[in-house]
Amino acid sequence: MSEFEMNQDDYKELIDAMRKDKAKQKVFWSPPGDKEGTYKIRFLPPVKKNNEKVFYFHHKVHWINGKGYECLNQTLIDKDGNLHEAEECPICNAVSKLYATAEKGSDDYKLAGMLKAKDRYIYRIIIRGNPDETKIEYFESGKKLFELLYHILTESDFGMIIDLKNGRDFSLVKVGTGAQSNYDTSTPSANVSMIFNDKESIAKLLKNLEEAPKFNSFVEFKDAQTLKQTLKKFLTHSDEDEEEDELIANFENSEKVQQPVEKKVEKVAATVTSAKAQKVEKNKPQVIDTSDFVKDDEEEQEPDEIDKLLDMFNS
Numbered sequence: 542m543s544e545f546e547m548n549q550d551d552y553k554e555l556i557d558a559m560r561k562d563k564a565k566q567k568v569f570w571s572p573p574g575d576k577e578g579t580y581k582i583r584f585l586p587p588v589k590k591n592n593e594k595v596f597y598f599h600h601k602v603h604w605i606n607g608k609g610y611e612c613l614n615q616t617l618i619d620k621d622g623n624l625h626e627a628e629e630c631p632i633c634n635a636v637s638k639l640y641a642t643a644e645k646g647s648d649d650y651k652l653a654g655m656l657k658a659k660d661r662y663i664y665r666i667i668i669r670g671n672p673d674e675t676k677i678e679y680f681e682s683g684k685k686l687f688e689l690l691y692h693i694l695t696e697s698d699f700g701m702i703i704d705l706k707n708g709r710d711f712s713l714v715k716v717g718t719g720a721q722s723n724y725d726t727s728t729p730s731a732n733v734s735m736i737f738n739d740k741e742s743i744a745k746l747l748k749n750l751e752e753a754p755k756f757n758s759f760v761e762f763k764d765a766q767t768l769k770q771t772l773k774k775f776l777t778h779s780d781e782d783e784e785e786d787e788l789i790a791n792f793e794n795s796e797k798v799q800q801p802v803e804k805k806v807e808k809v810a811a812t813v814t815s816a817k818a819q820k821v822e823k824n825k826p827q828v829i830d831t832s833d834f835v836k837d838d839e840e841e842q843e844p845d846e847i848d849k850l851l852d853m854f855n856s
């Protein structure tokens with residue numbers, strides 16, 4: 542047997558590695574950053590095969606320079622299937638120190654607010670009007686949209702909007718642009734509907750769902766040392782001020798921060814804005830043609846077979 546020959550196990554390993562790499566490239570779908578508008582989507586149910594109990598994935602992220610870093614103080618399984626146990630987080634520590642000394646509304650206080658861990662929620666969705674509506678996209682939101690969904694599912698008459706058979710589409714309404722944008726007026730469709738009316742689309746969707754990357758394929762932890770250095774670099778960025786050296790020394794020595802950071806905050810805000818702008822450009826948000834949103838209801842229905850398919854997924 543030549544050393545280049547590959548056996549079953551080798552192939553399996555190769556495929557697994559390729560899957561992981563593919564999942565890594567996956568970027569989140571989001572409405573264009575510079576436009577307001579209504580986007581018709583549908584939230585998808587949890588995938589039982591993955592032991593998912595809920596249809597979303599919650600994690601806490603620190604934003605530094607427009608880049609997200611998993612907070613170390615949370616227990617999650619990472620993209621490689623390894624359990625990360627909650628541990629002390631250097632960024633959370635820095636934030637606590639700032640809050641301990643900063644007056645409400647001060648620049649230190651704002652800096653702390655900017656750096657503190659944010660709740661993020663990832664969902665699987667389909668987008669109405671996509672050339673292939675069965676294509677599964679991943680969408681990430683903050684706490685407010687999650688709370689709206691929570692309210693809809695637990696306290697409203699809309700019911701289980703994520704159900705494939707008796708759920709509802711969802712109008713994601715984006716008001717405002719950039720950092721000021723919100724989804725507060727988003728709402729489920731008035732009518733209950735099956736996700737697709739034809740058997741082929743449903744079969745394709747179910748296949749896509751089963752093959753879709755697990756939520757934890759987006760989770761990658763940096764070690765505490767790396768986070769410390771990232772924070773340090775962020776705070777010293779393009780300035781060799783002695784004041785800042787002292788500020789960093791304070792972060793590192795776990796002493797209370799006594800130096801004012803007023804000047805820094807402006808710079809920080811500018812960096813964040815420009816980093817965001819760059820990010821938006823890089824990810825080239827897709828433009829959605831709303832004219833396609835009108836669903837074709839004339840499709841032939843095959844209720845029995847469709848029911849069978851859906852029941853298979855739900856069992």
Ligand SMILES: [Zn+2]
Pocket residue numbers: 603611612613614630631632633634658
């Ligand atoms: Zn943290």
